[in-house]
Amino acid sequence: MKHLLQNAWLTRGGLACLLWPLAQLYGLLVRLRRVLYRRGILRSERFKVPVVVVGNVVAGGAGKTPLVIALVRHLQAQHIAVGVVSRGYGRSGLDCVEVTPTAPLAQTGDEPALIHKLTGVPVFVADKRTEALQALLAARPDTAVVLCDDGLQHYALQRDIEIAAFDDRGAGNGWLLPAGPLREPWPARKHHGLDLVLHTGQKAAFEGFTSSRKLADDALSPTGDRVALDGLRGRPVTALAGIANPQAFFGMLEDRGLMLEATITLPDHHVFSETDLAGLRGRTVLCTEKDAVKLFALPGAAGLDLLAVPLVFSPEPAFFAAFDALLAPLLSPLPSKHGHQIA
Structure with a gap:
């Protein structure tokens, strides 16, 4: 269903039309809620x-x-x-x-x-x-x-x-939701x-x-050591992302000339566990800083070649x-x- 809704958001036909009545109802509720706050109710x-x-x-x-x-x-x-x-x-x-x-x-x-x-x-x-x-x-x-x-x-x-x-x-x-991505008109x-x-x-x-937005020149290890991204060129790496748009992260890594032997896409705000680490052994794994906050805190991360790549946003x-x-x-x-x- 999630895949269907995402496709529906890209077109005004198909499923989006079927969801149009719900979107109209949602819009009415949005306007009503705003009025209730504006009037102090x-x-x-x-x-x-x-x-x-x-x-x-x-x-x-x-x-x-x-x-x-x-x-x-x-x-x-x-x-x-x-x-x-x-x-x-x-x-x-x-x-x-x-x-x-x-x-x-x-x-x-x-x-x-x-x-x-x-x-x-x-x-x-x-x-x-x-x-x-x-x-x-x-x-x-x-x-x-x-x-x-x-x-x-x-x-x-x-x-x-x-x-x-x-x-x-x-x-x-x-x-508006659920026929489109808008929370408000x-x-x-x-x-x-x-x-x-x-x-x-x-x-x-x-x-x-x-x-x-671009990636920083250096990736960071769990111990804070810096590893130059350019030094990883020509070396197979795995990219992992549990963010809203993982493909954006993967694309930026490829734009830096890195060879991605595998990509791991996870849901936004994914809760990592030791089970997630099992398939990462023996690989050089690049992740976002948001993922690293959770990954680096796992005891099993100490034995892995995990690197967080900061985002430079301006x-x-x-x-x-x-x-x-x-x-x-x-x-x-x-x-x-x-x-x-x-x-």
């Missing part, structure tokens, strides 16, 4: 610090987490105290948890753990992002800006800046509080800022300039509107 909470939500209008991964990491580093470069909140997709339990190097991945989720590892900023996860933000501010009262990884449709948390990430799929066939969503659009893929499907300078222009009034001691309500 459903509670929406505002916090004392600027909140920036980075999310998707389409279902599935579209580069949100690399964008959050890029924004964190951009704020760190300006010496702005920043924290991150997330639901922690795929984790076990609903409790509010602070992400630390020793916190079990099953309780934090892979993407929050990766954000914390690469940036060092405080990261809190909770089923309700408002609870994560409350815990973050209680633990780090000096926090000046909070980034929410995902949550564009989580209207219980009021936000000051909304950023939507799109990959090469763009808006797909333009239909597009381009209508642009007129309901959305501030910035960033394309994270190779080509922009419509107007918005662009970004570049939004265009104009994107950061536009972001800074939106954020500056919120950080100023002068009076400001301090963001927008649910439109």
Whole structure:
């Protein structure tokens, strides 16, 4: 069924037409929910610090987490105290948890753990992002800006800046779930509080800022040793990816001149176990940093030739300039509107 739905998203015929009534119903529910929040029937909470939500209008991964990491580093470069909140997709339990190097991945989720590892900023996860933000501010009262990884449709948390990430799929066939990939109507969503659009893929499907992505020159071993990617050319390697778009990772490795003797595609947020390692012995295995967060933590990984290949993700300078222009009034001691309500 998943394969059929993915194909349906690529065309306005076939199965997509059969699912059209469900998409219409979904659209009505989306609009009703927005109205309930706008009129205060459903509670929406505002916090004392600027909140920036980075999310998707389409279902599935579209580069949100690399964008959050890029924004964190951009704020760190300006010496702005920043924290991150997330639901922690795929984790076990609903409790509010602070992400630390020793916190079990099953309780934090892979993407929050990766954000914390690469940036060092405080990261809190909770089923309700408002609870994560409350815990973050209680633990780090000096926090000046909070980034929410995902949550564009989580209207219980009021936000000051909304950023939507799109990959090469763009808006797909333009239909709402389940007939298409859209969580909300597009381009209508642009007129309901959305501030910035960033394309994270190779080509922009419509107007918005662009970004570049490439693999780092060096891969990293579980012990932190660096291995030059160019030094792996001419040597058979296995590529493994449990992300939203594994083929993008495999393609970038091939573009660097690497010979992939095998590729292993796993579901996004795959929970690795020792069983997954059994077939990797005797191979040089390249994986993403997101996969490495989980793979390197397994005891059996120590005896394998596992290498994580970092992604170098760079939004265009104009994107950061536009972001800074939106954020500056919120950080100023002068009076400001301090963001927008649910439109």
